[in-house]
Amino acid sequence: MADLSTTYMGLKLKNPLMVSSSTLVQNLEGVRDAANAGAGAVVLRSLFEEIIRKETQPDSGKLWSAHPEEYDYVLSELEMQYGANAYLDLITQAKQAVDIPIIASINCHTPKWWVHYAKQIEAAGADALELNLSLMPLYPKKTSTEIEEEFLGIVKAAREAVKIPLAVKIGPYFTTLIRLANQMYGAGANALVLFNRFYQFDIDVEKMEIVGANWYSSPNEMSLSLRWIAALYGQINCELVGNTGIHSGLAVVKQILAGAQAVEIASAIYLNGFETLREMQTELAAWMDQHGYQSLEEFRGKLSLSQVKDPEMFERLQYIKALSGIS
Numbered sequence: 001m002a003d004l005s006t007t008y009m010g011l012k013l014k015n016p017l018m019v020s021s022s023t024l025v026q027n028l029e030g031v032r033d034a035a036n037a038g039a040g041a042v043v044l045r046s047l048f049e050e051i052i053r054k055e056t057q058p059d060s061g062k063l064w065s066a067h068p069e070e071y072d073y074v075l076s077e078l079e080m081q082y083g084a085n086a087y088l089d090l091i092t093q094a095k096q097a098v099d100i101p102i103i104a105s106i107n108c109h110t111p112k113w114w115v116h117y118a119k120q121i122e123a124a125g126a127d128a129l130e131l132n133l134s135l136m137p138l139y140p141k142k143t144s145t146e147i148e149e150e151f152l153g154i155v156k157a158a159r160e161a162v163k164i165p166l167a168v169k170i171g172p173y174f175t176t177l178i179r180l181a182n183q184m185y186g187a188g189a190n191a192l193v194l195f196n197r198f199y200q201f202d203i204d205v206e207k208m209e210i211v212g213a214n215w216y217s218s219p220n221e222m223s224l225s226l227r228w229i230a231a232l233y234g235q236i237n238c239e240l241v242g243n244t245g246i247h248s249g250l251a252v253v254k255q256i257l258a259g260a261q262a263v264e265i266a267s268a269i270y271l272n273g274f275e276t277l278r279e280m281q282t283e284l285a286a287w288m289d290q291h292g293y294q295s296l297e298e299f300r301g302k303l304s305l306s307q308v309k310d311p312e313m314f315e316r317l318q319y320i321k322a323l324s325g326i327s
C-alpha cells in the first residue's frame with residue numbers, strides 16, 4: 001500500500017490533502033469533520049485585519065472606507081462570527097480536539113496591525129501561520145515594485161514576530177513570480193500557496209449592482225497553479241502548495257508531479273462534502289500502486305520545468321504547437 005505521508009514546512013502530514021482556509025473550517029465542528037475525513041492538515045478560515053483594527057481603533061474603518069455603512073455591517077457580521085478572541089480559542093480547542101496540524105490564517109494588508117495577533121496565534125498553539133495576501137492592485141499610481149515591497153514587508157514583519165512556519169498565499173497576478181518567490185523566501189516564507197482564488201466579479205443588470213459569482217472553482221481552473229508550480233519547483237527554496245481547482249485524486253497526482261509539497265482544497269468539499277477527501281486519497285493511492293510508487297517523494301517534481309533545459313523556450317514551443325495545431 002502506497003505511503004501518502006509527507007512533511008510540510010517541517011510538520012508531519014498523514015497525506016498531502018489539506019482543507020483550504022474557508023468557512024468549512026471556521027469552527028470546531030468543521031475541524032473535526034476534516035480530521036475524520038482524513039485531512040492531512042487544516043488551514044483555518046482567515047482572521048481579517050479589519051477585525052483587529054476595529055478592536056484596537058473602533059473608528060479606523062470609517063476613515064479609509066468609501067462605504068462606511070457597508071463596512072460597518074460587514075465588520076459587525078464578521079466580528080460576531082469570528083472575532084479575534086474567538087479565533088484564538090478555536091486554535092486552542094482545535095489543537096486539543098484533533099491530532100492533525102492546525103494552521104492559522106490571517107488576511108492582512110499592512111504589517112502594523114496584525115503582528116500582535118500573529119504572536120497571539122503562535123501562543124494559542126497554531127502549528128503554522130498562513131498569510132493570506134489578497135490585495136487587488138487598484139491604485140493607479142502604485143507601481144508593481146511598491147506592491148511587491150508591501151507584500152515582502154508583511155512577510156518580514158510576520159517572520160520577526162513568530163517562530164512557527166510561515167506560508168504565504170498569493171494570487172496569480174505578478175510579472176516576475178520567480179523573483180518574487182525567491183524574495184518571499186528571503187523575507188522568511190517557508191512555503192508559497194499558489195494560487196488564491198479571488199472573489200469572482202459579476203454585474204446584476206436588473207439590480208444594477210456588482211455581485212459575487214461562481215463561488216466555487218471548477219477542475220479546469222487548476223492549470224494555472226499547475227503551470228507555476230512546475231515552473232517554480234527546483235528554482236526556489238520555498239515549498240509549494242497547489243490551490244484552486246483541485247477536485248480529484250488525479251488532480252493531486254498532477255500537482256505532485258509538478259512539484260507540490262501538498263495541496264489545499266475547498267470547492268470540492270463544498271460541492272461533495274468532506275468525504276470527497278477520502279475518495280481523493282483512495283484515488284491517489286491507487287494511482288501510486290498502479291505506477292509502482294511507494295512514496296510521494298519518488299515522483300514529486302518529476303514533471304516540473306526544472307527537468308527541461310530551457311524552460312522559457314519549452315513554454316514557447318508548447319505555445320506555438322498549440323496555436324498551430326501540431327500535436
Ligand SMILES: Cc1cc2nc3c(=O)[nH]c(=O)nc-3n(C[C@H](O)[C@H](O)[C@H](O)COP(=O)(O)O)c2cc1C
Nearest residue numbers: 020021022023045046132197217244245265266267
Ligand atoms: C466560502 C469561501 C470562503 C473562503 N474563505 C477564505 C478565507 O477566509 N481565507 C482564505 O485564505 N481563503 C478563503 N477562501 C479561498 C479558499 O481557501 C481557496 O483558496 C479557493 O476557494 C480556491 O480553492 P478551491 O478551488 O479548492 O476552492 C474561501 C473560499 C470560499 C469558497
